[in-house]
Amino acid sequence: MDVYEAIKKRRDVRSWFLKRHIESAVLGRILNAGNYAPSVGLSQPWNYIVVRDIETRKKVKENVEEKRMDFYRSLPDEKKTKFNNIKIEGILESDLNIAVTCDFSRKGPDILGRKTIPETSEYSVVLSVENMWLAAISEGIGIGWISFIDPESVKRILGIPEEIKLIAYLAVGYISENHDTPELEEKGWEKRDNLSNFVYMDKWGEKPDKNMMVSLYNSKF
Known part of the structure; x- marks a missing residue:
């Protein structure tokens, strides 16, 4: 699959996950693609927490359901029906979850290129996620970025230190179909x-x- 095809086929996947295990070698390739992303000052501010434990994922899902209901209640009536038909996550259906974080202290304070735009550390982590997304689809694996979370609550569930920022929580797994x-x-x-x-x-x-x-x-393309 060339890069244009991977970009075109990439989807934010919440449905269609298969009960199929992702082998360590495949997961390693996807994570390595993330590690090859450009980063400000070559600081590589990311960490990846691979979450397989079901009980941990259930706790995250509970947090997601709370945030989902908060959003639902905020909608006008004409949008509530549409929203009820949309699946917002595949935390338990996917083979694993990955939390992606940003460590602003990585490689010291003098990060080349970050002084004028401090947010470039976070941008670097987002580029890492996109690299993983494209690598995953080339492997027949879908990724869903779950944004219905309270980051601080999920950080406590995963034991992430206070000074580390949670950027993304991803559901990852083989998929039965991929929609155009x-x-x-x-x-x-x-x-x-x-x-x-x-x-x-x-x-x-x-x-x-x-x-x-x-x-x-x-x-x-």
Whole structure:
């Protein structure tokens, strides 16, 4: 699978997980892809906590359910029905979970390139997650990024030190199918807009010329 195909096939997976074990060698390749991500000052601020223990995952799921209900109650009535049809996580259905963290102290305080934009440490960890996501789909494995969590509560469940920031909590497992259309679009929650809506030329709000706009609109890979 080339990189464009992996990007196109990547989905935020919550459904379709198989009861199939991920072998250590495969998991190692996925984590190593994460470790090869670019990082500010080559600081590699990430850590990966692989969570297989079911009881630990149940505790995280309880936290997710609390946050799910908080969001549900905040919705207008016309969106509550749509939201009820959307699965938001696959914590127990997946083979394993991975918590990805950011250690701002990694390799000392003098990180080249971070002084002006401190958030680049967190951006680096997000790039690591994307690398893992693309590597996983090339292995026939799906990843779901679970954002319905209280990070501090999940940190306590996993024993993560106070000074370490939790960036992502992922459900990871082999999948039975991979849809061409994102699940949120299938369920009528949201849709992907065309690239031409997001590109400016030279200054904010300045649209490219007509030929480039046509190329952007028709761009596919």
